[in-house]
Structure formats: structure tokens, C-alpha cells
Amino acid sequence: MLSPDQFVETHRPAGGRRSGKRDFIVHVFLRQNGHLSADELVSIIRAEDARISRATIYRTIQWMVEAGIARRVDFGDGKIRFEHAYRHPRHFHLLCKNCQQSFEFLSSDIEAHLEDVCAARRFSASQTVLQVYGMCDACQAGLPPAPPSVPLEMVFARDALRVAIATEQSGLAFYTRATKLARDPRGKKVFARLAEEEKEHLSTLQTRYRELVAQHPDVESQPPFLFFKSASRGLFAGGVDELAADGVDDREALRIGIRCERESHRFFKKYGERLDESEGKRIFLEFADEERQHFELLVREFRSLVARSRVPPARGKRRAAGR
């Protein structure tokens, strides 16, 4: 886990020279939470003590944006705001026109659809802006705006854990079923081993989840940050359904498993890479790696099965070999 200073160092472009004022501005900026306009940052800097010129602050903001430390956010009210990227994944916004508060979210489903749209146009996307304007819960009810009681990072870690757990659960169900179903003893063993691994990893994740809740008791009552409807049943859920069909043999089960592991690997890798340094990123990338290993194991197993069923005396599953 990077400290704010480390975060800045990893982003500092080569060739410039250090300056105390710039460091001070960056430092103050990273301590802020919401979306600051340049002017707001000026006020904060002035209040924090230093007398730094407006121009320097504008220039430093630009420097941070180029370095990837800050992101421009445009809410369409004439002034540009900035949010820092430290432990803060890219996201979309809900904006309350009444209290001006903003709420952040991420949706893998929406992103997947956007990818479809771009593919249909052969458009190569580099950045997406998605803002929903309206009125927030509290304002509709006439209540005062309530600042979030839990850091966003924790909510995000919670959601990442939830997807991971759902996926492990569906994976466990898949391999348990596949173990029962398998006829080839070697395949059975592989499935059993994977089921065992999923079980272990599942309990690790659940422990991690419990620890998170213990540390931040309010985290469970927070609304979701990461939306992943299509993955909410776990990325193996479809595979489990397929196993239920008639006539699924070892080979077919392996194929389904391979597909699920690949999808799962891609999903977690994609989101893990897209995230900035954070607890959520680590969970996703660890997971992606695990899925890749499973994927490779299954592929090896599949090849071995094919080889065995082709060369030695057949064991009654010839038909598929010709295709």
C-alpha cells in the first residue's frame, strides 16, 4: 500500500526540479476529499498558511493532471474541478442539483455495454464521462446532507470482496458438481483439487470480509459503489447451470470450466488494472492471477484428456475426437 508521498514519487515526471511550494500544494490537495475547484484549493492553501500565488496553484494543478495525480472533473457549471487519484479509482458521478453533493459509483455492466458501443463504431475510447444530475436521497426527504461515514476506499474494497466471494462460491459449486460428474479418475482429481482450492480461498475472502466489517462497522450499510449485476451471481454461475444439462461429460465440463476461468481472469484483471493503487486493486489482481493458474491447469488437463482418449484404447468417447 502506497503512502501519499510514495504515490507522488511514482508519478513525478522526470526532468523537472523540486520545489517546496509545489510539494506543499500537492500535499494539501491529496488530503482533500471531494472535487475542488482551483479557487477552492487557493482558499485552502491560503488558510493552511502559505501565501502562494494563484498562478502557481493553477500551474501546479496542471502539473498534477499531467502527472496523473489529479483528474479534471467538469460538472458543467463553468468551473473545472479536480479530484486526486490516490486510492481513488476512476468512477462515474451522481450529482445533486440541490445540495451540490456528488456520489460516486462504478458499473462493470455499463462499461461492458460501452465497450460494445465502441466496438460497433470501431471507436477507440480513451476516457469516459458519465454524470447523472438529479436530487439525492437526503434532499428529497428534506434532510440535511450527510457526509459519508466510511472512506470510499473501504466501500470499494467491500464490493470487490463481494464479487470475489460470489465468484468463489459459484466456482466451488461448479467444481463440486464437476467432481461428482467426472468419470475419468484423473479429471475427477483435478476438479476435486480445484474445489478444495476454491473452498480455501473462499474462507480466506470471507475472513477478510469479516475483518473489514469489524474495522468499519458502518461499511455494510453503505450503498454500493461498484455495480456488477451481470457478475453478481458469480462468474461461474452460468457454468453451473450448464453442468446441470444432460450429456455433459468430462471433456465438456473441462471446456466450461476453462471458459469460466478465462472470463473470470479477464474480468478481475481488467478491473484490477484499471484501478489505482488500493485494497480493491490488490484483491482483484490476486484473484486474476489465481484464475489464470486454474485456467492453465484446466487447459493442461484438457490436452492430456484429449491425448489419452485419442491414442490408447478408446474408452467410449470417440465421437467428439473427430471434430
Added chain:
Amino acid sequence: MLSPDQFVETHRPAGGRRSGKRDFIVHVFLRQNGHLSADELVSIIRAEDARISRATIYRTIQWMVEAGIARRVDFGDGKIRFEHAYRHPRHFHLLCKNCQQSFEFLSSDIEAHLEDVCAARRFSASQTVLQVYGMCDACQAGLPPAPPSVPLEMVFARDALRVAIATEQSGLAFYTRATKLARDPRGKKVFARLAEEEKEHLSTLQTRYRELVAQHPDVESQPPFLFFKSASRGLFAGGVDELAADGVDDREALRIGIRCERESHRFFKKYGERLDESEGKRIFLEFADEERQHFELLVREFRSLVARSRVPPARGKRRAAGR
């Protein structure tokens, strides 16, 4: 179909007074295609002849926005652009950073996910901004930018027709199957009648589609404007799958039909209402109405079936009545 002038008249707010200059600006604005900045509109107006002050143009743009004739579009480059709403549904944008061209699209899937997100936060949405920045097809290939050869309206009508046709096809499959499956003669008749209606309407829609293609031969080669993955198999596709399961009786089939018709009605109504005056809107609203009628017919039928199965000598389907 409204003419531009009629469109303006339906939007003109009460209480103001007419002015030749304003009418002229509005008229010129409605003839434009893309997204104009105030300054660009000034140049066009100046070129078109009239010498109208910048301030008047700014004020007229504001007037058009308030009247719902123009919509603000902010691409985050410091100047606000405007697009007119005449035969132009609200949409999202792909923006090419290289050639500055913009491409428009609509996605019912993304909108559905956004509704989920808002619901989870109890956020009441009033407006959504969705822009994807990147590089377009032509710019990636090093080709000159190609303006669209078919008016957007036609592409939209094409896509609306496609959803409608897919839905009719799945509806036809549903009712054909349900007719075969039904045991109650009266229910059978209702399903058969609906199958017949779907068939007729399907051929009407297909004719309409062919006419559209005949009028605008290029329309089929255009990339999609309206994305509707979840509805692309037709809104009855899920219902057809359900009919395939074991133990589906008349009552169950009616229930599934009712659900599909209701969903379908809602889908088309929602999109129809959201659209501005256009061919697409008409298709959607006609369709929504049709689905509502089917829905009501099925509900009546369901009630009648329940009444008959409860009061007179039973016909072997008691079990469900108790629940």
C-alpha cells in the same frame, strides 16, 4: 410528423412576443446538424445575411433552451455547444479528439443499469450526460472524416423497427407455442388469436422496414444508433424459453404472456415517451399501445380461467387455486 415551424410553435412559451430576428435565428439553428457553439451560430447567422448582435444570439439560444428547442451540450473544452431537439432524441456521445467529430448513440441497456444505480442510492435522476472521448474509425485509419450519408432520424427509425420486429417475432413464437400447449379451448383460441395478430403486425413492420431501406439504401450499412442488447432477441424470448419447461399449463402460460406483454409495453412506452417527435417515437408508441391491449386481453382471460376453474366442476388443475 411536425414541420420545423410547427415544432417551434408547439414549444413557444406563452406570454412572450414575436420578433423577426428571433424567428430567423431559430430557423437557421434548426437547419443545422451538429453541435454549434454560440460563436459558430453567430458566424452562420452573419453569413446568411442578417446583422444580428452577438447578445441577441446568446439570448435567443437561452430562450430556445428554456423552450426545449435546443439542448446544451458540454464537451468540456470551455465553450458550450447546442444541438436542436427537432427530430432528434436525447442521446449519448462518442467524441473524436482528433477530428472533433461526434457520434451519437442511445443504449437502453445502459439506461436500465443507470436506473438500478439511482434506485440503489434513492437518487432521482433528471438528466444524464455520457460522453466517451477517444479516436474514431476514420482517424485511426488515417482517412478523412466522412459525414453520415443518412439522416440520423432514419437510422433511429431502422433501429426502432428492429427492436419491434424482434419483439414481434419472439411474440409470435411465444403464442404459437402457447396455442399448441393450451388445453383449455377458450385459452387456445385467445393464444391463436394473438399469434395471428403478431403475425399480421410483424408483416406490417417488415414492410415498413423494407420501405425504409428502399428510400434510404445506405441505411442498413450504418452503425447502430440504438443499442438494446437485452431486448435484441425480442422481449418475449425469455417467455419462449419458459414455455419449453415441463409442467407449463394454460394458467402458467397466461402468466408468462402477461408478464412479457407488460414488460414489452413498458419498454416501448418508456422509450416512446422519451423520444422527441419522430418516426421512431411513433413506432414505439403504437407498439406500446398494442402491447397494452394484449396485456389487458390476457388479464381478462386469466381472470376468466381462474373463475371457471374455481366455481364449476374442477378440471384437474386444483392445486394452484389455493395459493
Added chain:
DNA sequence: ATAGATGCAAACCCTTTGCACATTA
């Protein structure tokens, strides 16, 4: 010594406004 950072004030860009004048109902 020299490229880079800072401060100040002026310039910039887009947009809105105050006020006198013109137009419409």
C-alpha cells in the same frame, strides 16, 4: 550557470448584463 519555478498583473475567452433605443401587442 542555467533550466525551471514563482509572482504579479495583464490578457484571454466565453458569456452575461446595464442601459438606451426599437418593436410588438
Added chain:
DNA sequence: TAATGTGCAAAGGGTTTGCATCTAT
């Protein structure tokens, strides 16, 4: 004639920039 629209120029706000002055390497 009374309310509304127009023109002009000036003001407004957020942001960038030219230039002289510092400061880190």
C-alpha cells in the same frame, strides 16, 4: 403605452500568459 426584444459596450468569471525575479541542481 406598457411590456418585451435589440444593440452596444462594458463587466463578469474562470483561466492562461508574458515577463521579470527567484531557486534548485
